[in-house]
Structure formats: C-alpha cells, structure tokens
Amino acid sequence: MSNRLSTLAAALVVARRDFTAILFSRSFLFFLLGPLFPIVVAVLAGGVGAHIQQSATPPQLGLAMSSADVDAVLQARRAFADQLGDAVPPVIVIARVRPGEGFDARKMLAMRKENIAAVLTGSLSHPELTGTREQIEEWRGPVGLIAAAALHGVPGPVPPVALHGTASSTASERQGHVATAQAAQTLLFLLTMVLAGMVLSNLVEEKANKVIEVLAAAIPMDAVFFGKLFAMLGISFVGIAVWGTAVAGFIAFAGSQLPVLPAPAVGWPMMIALGVAYFAMAYLLLGSVFLAIGSLATTVREVQTLSMPVTMLQLVIFFLASFAMSQPGSVTEIGAVVFPFSSPFAMVARAAQEPGLGQHLAALAWQALWVILLVRGGSRLFRKRVMKSGPGTSKRNRKSRKAAAATA
Numbered sequence: 001m002s003n004r005l006s007t008l009a010a011a012l013v014v015a016r017r018d019f020t021a022i023l024f025s026r027s028f029l030f031f032l033l034g035p036l037f038p039i040v041v042a043v044l045a046g047g048v049g050a051h052i053q054q055s056a057t058p059p060q061l062g063l064a065m066s067s068a069d070v071d072a073v074l075q076a077r078r079a080f081a082d083q084l085g086d087a088v089p090p091v092i093v094i095a096r097v098r099p100g101e102g103f104d105a106r107k108m109l110a111m112r113k114e115n116i117a118a119v120l121t122g123s124l125s126h127p128e129l130t131g132t133r134e135q136i137e138e139w140r141g142p143v144g145l146i147a148a149a150a151l152h153g154v155p156g157p158v159p160p161v162a163l164h165g166t167a168s169s170t171a172s173e174r175q176g177h178v179a180t181a182q183a184a185q186t187l188l189f190l191l192t193m194v195l196a197g198m199v200l201s202n203l204v205e206e207k208a209n210k211v212i213e214v215l216a217a218a219i220p221m222d223a224v225f226f227g228k229l230f231a232m233l234g235i236s237f238v239g240i241a242v243w244g245t246a247v248a249g250f251i252a253f254a255g256s257q258l259p260v261l262p263a264p265a266v267g268w269p270m271m272i273a274l275g276v277a278y279f280a281m282a283y284l285l286l287g288s289v290f291l292a293i294g295s296l297a298t299t300v301r302e303v304q305t306l307s308m309p310v311t312m313l314q315l316v317i318f319f320l321a322s323f324a325m326s327q328p329g330s331v332t333e334i335g336a337v338v339f340p341f342s343s344p345f346a347m348v349a350r351a352a353q354e355p356g357l358g359q360h361l362a363a364l365a366w367q368a369l370w371v372i373l374l375v376r377g378g379s380r381l382f383r384k385r386v387m388k389s390g391p392g393t394s395k396r397n398r399k400s401r402k403a404a405a406a407t408a
Contacts, residue, residue: 005219005223006223007220007222007223007226008223009223010218010219010220010223010224010227011222011223011224011226011227011230012227013219013223013227014215014219014223014224014226014227014228014231015226015227015228015230015231015234016231017227017231018227018228018231018232019231019234019235022198022231022232022235023235023238028235031198031239032239032242032243035194035243036242036243036246058089058090058115059089059090059115059116059117059118059135060089060090060091060092060115060116060117061089061090061091061092061116061117061118061119061120061139061143062091062092062093062094062105062108062116062118062119062120063091063092063093063094063095063119063120064094064095064097064103064105064108064119064120064121065096065097065120065121065122065123065124066096066097066098066099066123067096069123069124069150070093070096072124072150072151073091073120073124073146073147073150074091074093075150076146076147076149076150077091077146079149080142080145080146080149088142088146089117089139089142089143092116094108094116094119097121103121105119105121105128105130106130109130109131117131117132117135118130118131118132118135118136118139119131120143124147124150124151125151127143127144127147129143174353175262176261176262176263177262177264177265177352177353178325178326178352178353179261179262180261180262180263180264180271180352181264181325181348181349181350181352181353182322182325182349183261184264184271184275184348184349184351184352185318185321185322185325185345185348185349187275188275188278188279188282188344188345188348189314189318189345191236191240191279192279192282192283192286192314193311193314195232195235195236195239195240195283196232196283196286196287196290197290197307198232198235198236199228199229199232199287199290199291199294216383221379221380221382221383222375222376222379224379225288225291225295225375225378225379225382226375228291229284229287229288229291229375232283232287233280233283233284233287236283240279264351264352264353265351265352265353265354265355266351266352266355266356266357270351270357271351271352274347274348274351274360275348275351277360277364278344278345278347278348278364279344281343281344281364281367281368281371282341282344282345284367284371285340285341285344285367285370285371285374286310286314286341288371288374288375288378289310289374289378290307290310291375291378292374292377292378292381292382293306293307293310295378295381295382296381296382296385314341317339317341317342317345318342318345320332320336320342321336321342321345321346321349322345324336324337324342324346324349325346325349325353328350328353328354333346337350337363338366340366340367340370343363343366343367344367347359347360347363
C-alpha cells in the first residue's frame with residue numbers, strides 16, 4: 001500500500017490516459033463534427049435567404065382610377081417616398097379608368113399579374129382598397145395620406161427635427177444586462193447538457209472490459225473518479241474550442257446581420273473568464289452525478305434510464321435559475337445561488353447584471369467543495385455496491401469469519 005500513488009498523482013495519470021484515448025478516437029471526431037452541421041446549414045440558408053430577399057420583388061399597389069387621379073396619386077406618392085422611404089408602398093398603374101367605366105379589382109387580383117398585393121380604385125374623395133385583410137390593414141394609413149395629399153395638394157417638405165440622444169439610460173442598461181444574462185445562462189446550460197453526457201458511457205465501457213477493477217486495485221477509487229471527470233472536462237474544452245472557432249467564422253461571415261449583446265456589468269473579458277469557470281463547475285457538478293450513475297449501471301440502456309430523471313431535474317434547475325434572475329436579491333435568487341446545481345447558472349447571470357468579483361470567488365469555492373463531496377460520495381457508493389468493499393461489507397465479512405471460527 002505504501003507504493004501506491006497519491007490521490008492527486010493517480011487522478012492525473014487517469015486523466016491523461018482517458019484524455020489521450022478519447023481525443024484520438026474516431027467517435028470523438030464525429031462528435032465534434034455533429035454540431036457543426038447546423039452551423040453550415042445556417043450559413044447556407046442565410047446566404048440563400050439573403051439572395052432571395054434581394055431578388056424578390058416587393059408587393060405593389062395597383063392603381064385603377066381616372067387619369068387625373070392616377071397622376072395626382074403618383075405625384076403625391078413620389079413626395080411621400082422622399083420623406084417616408086419604404087413605408088410608402090410601390091405603385092404600379094393597372095388602368096386609367098374612363099368616367100362611368102367600372103373596374104373589377106377582385107378579378108385583377110385573381111389573375112396574379114405582376115406582384116400586385118392590393119388595388120386602389122374609386123376616386124380620391126372615396127378611395128377603395130381591395131386586397132387581403134392583412135395587406136389592406138397595413139397599407140390603409142399610407143394610402144389614406146397619399147389620397148389626401150393628392151386631393152388637397154402635395155405637402156411641402158417635412159422640416160428636419162433636431163435629435164439629442166443619450167448614450168444609455170438606467171432602463172436600457174438594465175434591459176441589456178438581462179438580455180446578456182439570459183444568453184449566458186442558455187449557452188451554459190446547452191453546453192453542459194450536450195457535453196456532460198459523455199461521462200455516462202465511459203465508465204460503463206470500462207466496467208464491461210474489467211478495466212475499472214484493475215484501476216481500483218492499483219489506485220484509490222477517488223482518484224479514478226476525479227481523473228475521469230477532469231479528463232472529460234478537458235475533452236469538453238477541446239470541443240468548445242473547435243465549435244467556438246466555427247462560430248467565430250460564422251460571425252465574421254454574417255456579423256453585420258447578427259444582433260449584438262450589450263456589455264455585461266463586469267465587462268466582456270471578465271465575463272468570458274467567469275463563464276469558463278462556471279461552465280467547468282456546472283460540468284463537474286453534473287458530471288459527478290452522471291459518473292455515479294454510470295458506475296452503478298451495467299448497460300448503456302440502463303444508463304439512459306437512470307440518467308433521464310437527472311436530465312429532467314436539470315431542466316427544472318435551469319428554469320429556476322432563469323426565474324431567479326428576474327428577481328435579484330429575493331429569497332428565490334439567493335436560494336438558486338446557494339443550491340450547488342443551480343449556482344453556476346445563477347452566478348453567471350449575476351456577472352452580467354452586477355459588478356464585483358468577491359461574490360464569484362466565494363461561489364466558485366462553494367461549488368468546488370460540492371464537487372469534492374459528490375465525487376467522494378460516488379466513489380464510496382461504487383465501492384460499496386459494485387466492488388463490494390464498503391464498510392458494510394467489511395463488517396459482514398468480519399461477522400461471518402467470527403461465526404466460522406466459533407463453529408470450528
């Protein structure tokens with residue numbers, strides 16, 4: 001026993017072994033490529049959609065009025081177009097109706113000529129707009145202004161309005177911080193749920209191959225659990241680096257069309273650092289539970305059955321943290337911060353909403369303590385239930401040996 005490695009040294013050996021084995025496996029390569037396909041599809045779809053929007057003809061307003069009314073509407077439309085821009089619908093002349101001559105607008109729309117969405121008929125004093133309910137409701141205001149201007153004379157240019165804007169306000173800053181906090185929580189939750197599942201199958205495979213028994217005989221069981229957990233965390237960071245590079249390329253390709261998140265309260269450099277730290281803690285906390293589940297399961301199907309309740313509870317925890325974010329300083333928010341599994345999500349939201357780093361150092365220390373407790377509890381449960389070497393088993397063995405000695 002004196003020649004066995006310490007827990008830390010043994011954990012590093014296990015972590016290096018698992019990290020290398022998984023990193024250079026074909027399954028991990030396909031795992032990395034899987035989430036990249038939606039990004040490629042999004043880039044292609046965005047490019048095709050932009051091309052379609054550029055090539056598509058906007059809906060037009062058809063004119064079927066008397067010659068004088070048509071000329072007055074066109075003149076008024078040009079005046080409003082200079083001032084209101086795209087708010088004024090494009091106009092196309094369908095027919096110049098003679099006095100006493102009728103025009104069937106419904107029949108014209110049914111013929112689907114050009115890209116006419118509605119038809120303006122009647123006279124300037126009694127205009128009639130025919131089209132789908134949504135379209136005529138949208139164009140009723142602009143068409144009314146054009147008809148009024150055409151009837152009473154084209155209005156002059158609108159005087160310029162002096163604008164005195166402010167960089168920000170308290171309400172806008174708060175809304176921006178909430179938006180950034182929601183985005184950070186969602187990203188943290190998605191990455192944790194996608195990547196933590198790898199922990200489950202790893203221990204099941206080694207139990208089936210009897211590798212875990214060899215490791216348990218050579219090094220402390222706590223070291224096995226810690227090593228596997230940190231190896232999977234390292235693999236997760238590799239995956240995040242690959243996906244982050246792909247997302248950065250996508251943003252560089254379509255950055256002008258993407259919304260920009262407001263700066264968090266602690267600033268972007270510190271927010272990124274805290275996001276990495278809280279992801280590590282969220283991963284280790286959930287991974288320690290998954291590791292204990294995987295150590296007790298014997299098949300992949302059993303792993304899936306046992307992990308389903310944990311996954312559902314994790315969704316509840318995420319919703320709890322999201323709800324607590326909207327009530328800063330309340331009992332709910334403090335409870336979400338203290339509860340270890342929701343603490344990373346609640347604290348990453350605080351980083352976006354509140355300045356200060358002392359609270360984050362305390363939260364990270366609290367979460368690290370729970371990681372240690374959960375890993376040690378999982379390893380003891382594994383020794384007791386699977387390896388049959390827990391304290392309860394030792395007592396029974398001692399009792400059986402005493403009974404056998406008394407009988408002899």
